[in-house]
Amino acid sequence: MALSGDLWAxxxxxxxxxxxxxxxxxxxxLWEAFLAHxxxxxxxxxxxxxxxxxxIMDSETFEKSRLYQLDKSTFSFWSGLYSEVEGTMILxxxxxxxxxxxxxxxxxxxxxxxxxxxxxxxVFLLLATLFSAMTxxxxxxxxxxxxxxxxxxxxxxxGFFFKDAIKKFVVTQCILLPVTSLLLYIIKIGGDYFFIxxxxxxxxxxxxxxxxxxxxxxxxxxxxxxxxxxxLKQQIEIMAKSIDFPLTKVYVVEGSKRSSHSNAYFYGFxxxxxxxxxxxxxxxxxxxNKEPAEGEDGENEETKSKTKNKKQGCKNEEVLxxxxxxxxxxxxxxxxxxxxxxxxxxxxxxxxxxxxxxxKELFAAFGFYDTQPTLIGLMIIFQFIFSPYNEVLSFxxxxxxxxxxxxxxxxxxxxxxxxxxxxxxxxxxxxNLGFPVSDWIFSMWHYSxxxxxxxxxxxxxxxxx
Numbered sequence: 001m002a003l004s005g006d007l008w009a010x011x012x013x014x015x016x017x018x019x020x021x022x023x024x025x026x027x028x029x030l031w032e033a034f035l036a037h038x039x040x041x042x043x044x045x046x047x048x049x050x051x052x053x054x055x056i057m058d059s060e061t062f063e064k065s066r067l068y069q070l071d072k073s074t075f076s077f078w079s080g081l082y083s084e085v086e087g088t089m090i091l092x093x094x095x096x097x098x099x100x101x102x103x104x105x106x107x108x109x110x111x112x113x114x115x116x117x118x119x120x121x122x123v124f125l126l127l128a129t130l131f132s133a134m135t136x137x138x139x140x141x142x143x144x145x146x147x148x149x150x151x152x153x154x155x156x157x158x159g160f161f162f163k164d165a166i167k168k169f170v171v172t173q174c175i176l177l178p179v180t181s182l183l184l185y186i187i188k189i190g191g192d193y194f195f196i197x198x199x200x201x202x203x204x205x206x207x208x209x210x211x212x213x214x215x216x217x218x219x220x221x222x223x224x225x226x227x228x229x230x231x232l233k234q235q236i237e238i239m240a241k242s243i244d245f246p247l248t249k250v251y252v253v254e255g256s257k258r259s260s261h262s263n264a265y266f267y268g269f270x271x272x273x274x275x276x277x278x279x280x281x282x283x284x285x286x287x288x289n290k291e292p293a294e295g296e297d298g299e300n301e302e303t304k305s306k307t308k309n310k311k312q313g314c315k316n317e318e319v320l321x322x323x324x325x326x327x328x329x330x331x332x333x334x335x336x337x338x339x340x341x342x343x344x345x346x347x348x349x350x351x352x353x354x355x356x357x358x359x360k361e362l363f364a365a366f367g368f369y370d371t372q373p374t375l376i377g378l379m380i381i382f383q384f385i386f387s388p389y390n391e392v393l394s395f396x397x398x399x400x401x402x403x404x405x406x407x408x409x410x411x412x413x414x415x416x417x418x419x420x421x422x423x424x425x426x427x428x429x430x431x432n433l434g435f436p437v438s439d440w441i442f443s444m445w446h447y448s449x450x451x452x453x454x455x456x457x458x459x460x461x462x463x464x465x
Contacts, residue, residue: 012361013361013365014361014362014364015365017361017362017365018091018365018366021091021384021385021387022088022091022092024387024388025084025087025088025387026084026088028387028391029080033080033081035439035442035445036073036076036077036080036442038441038442039073039438039439039442040074040077041439042437042438042442043066043069043070043073044070046437047063047066048062049062050437052453053436053437053453056426056456057426057429057430057436061430061433064151064433065429065430065433065436066435067151068147068151068433068435069433069434069435071147071150071151072147075142075143079139079143082139086135091366094367096366096367096376096379097366097367097368099124099127100120100124100368100373100376102127103121103123103124103127104120106123107119107120117184117373117374118181118184118185118188120373121180121181121184121374122177124375125177125180125375126173126177129169129172129176133165133169137165140165141161144156145161151433153433155257156257156258160257164221164258167220167221168221171217175209179205180375182201183198183202184374186198186201187374188374194354195347195350195351195353195354196350198350199343199346199347199350202346202350203343203346206342210269211268213267214251214267214268214274214276218253222253222254222255222257222258223253223254223257224251224252224253224276225251225254226249226250226251226252227250227251227252227277231316232282232316232319235316235320236250236275236323237250239320239323239327239415240273240275240327242415243327243415245273245327245330245331246271246272246273247273247274247275248268248271248272248273248274249274249275250274250275250276250277251274251275251276251277252276252277252279252282253276253277253278253279254279255278255279255280261278261280261431261432262278262280262313262428262431262432263278263280263281264276264277264278264281264322264323264326266326266327266330273330275323275326277319277323280313280431281313281314281319281322282313282314282319313427313431314424314427314428317420318420318421318423318424318427319424320417320420321412321417321420321421321424322421322424322428324412324415324417324421325408325411325412325417326408327411328407328408328409328410328411328412331411332404332407332408332411334407334408341397341400345393349386352386353377353378353381356385357372357377357381360372362380362381362385363376363377363380365380366380395445398445398446398447401448401449402447402449402450405449405450405455406450406455409421409455409458409459410458413459418459422456422459422460425452425455425456425459426452426456434452436451436452436453
């Protein structure tokens with residue numbers, strides 16, 4: 001042990017940094033693989049509905065959810081192993097400095113020499129995201145058209161999938177490249193206090209994106225329509241008014257074009273809040289609950305128009321209960337608290353980046369001996385050097401998220417929605433084929449939402465009352 005310690009101390013600083021990054025990355029992967037193994041063992045061995053679930057889950061749904069989650073877990077294992085091996089090979093083979101060199105050659109051919117570092121950085125970013133998209137494509141195809149298809153969730157055709165993927169890539173580049181170029185420019189001209197200006201810039205960008213996302217970006221991918229006048233809309237407006245939620249609009253999004261999974265959320269700042277409901281959440285709107293009209297089969301070539309006559313979605317009272325939970329997050333300040341935590345973390349990271357960016361050993365560890373590009377510094381420090389901190393922060397945020405979920409459930413209970421939320425959670429778990437039995441360590445580490453049984457138990461007393 002002493003000998004190995006002496007050998008480690010004799011290594012140059014850049015080699016110690018590089019080896020530490022690789023070792024930590026594999027340690028995290030092995031930890032995640034260990035947790036996933038424990039959870040897969042639960043999927044394999046829990047083949048009958050546990051006694052405490054007998055009243056809320058039938059054996060057929062239980063078996064479907066077990067097989068679905070088992071397939072997802074197996075897929076996650078192989079895709080995770082590939083990702084870890086790929087990342088390791090990129091580091092060992094000098095993939096990052098190689099791509100930076102290629103980016104310099106491309107920008108040089110376009111008339112931009114080494115002094116145009118920001119241009120080279122944008123070419124590097126474009127190539128890196130393109131490489132990531134291409135290597136991730138087979139996994140995404142398999143997940144969508146094998147696993148999700150097999151278990152009845154996929155609603156896309158192959159043509160729609162590729163059209164969607166290309167559109168996402170283009171939109172991402174249209175946002176990522178200008179934002180990155182401005183951030184790099186601010187860092188370069190910001191002087192000693194550049195980290196403050198960089199943090200303020202990212203704060204403004206994040207607030208702008210949150211503001212415009214649902215109005216201008218999301219509609220590029222899904223159709224948003226106002227919730228028609230009727231009893232549900234009326235009840236939503238009454239509930240919002242009762243807790244002083246400044247609701248302006250309620251939308252239904254055609255999530256069923258892509259998947260039969262359900263969701264709901266709200267967005268907007270100050271006095272301009274809007275609620276979005278996925279059509280798959282609403283029993284009256286879910287495409288899976290309707291027979292296709294005559295001549296409708298050929299109308300929409302982008303989606304499969306699969307009608308399986310399986311009842312999906314929630315009744316109006318249950319939708320209101322789900323919204324009561326979501327609005328609880330707003331009323332209890334969870335959204336604001338998450339933003340504050342996120343920005344405090346962002347400021348801390350930029351401050352530490354300012355401290356570390358001058359360390360040439362960090363760049364040398366990843367093959368940059370003669371140059372220290374700002375974008376590469378951001379990548380090395382935020383992605384690799386901060387990885388232990390990021391793991392701890394992620395776990396703490398998961399714990400906090402579970403606490404917030406219990407509080408939001410309790411808020412819905414105070415609105416008198418306990419009974420309807422209880423039944424809604426069971427329905428949503430069934431619709432999404434969630435498996436209600438979890439390994440305790442896996443659950444503690446990964447679940448940002450409490451397990452179904454824990455949420456139902458917290459609602460049970462009020463439901464019985």
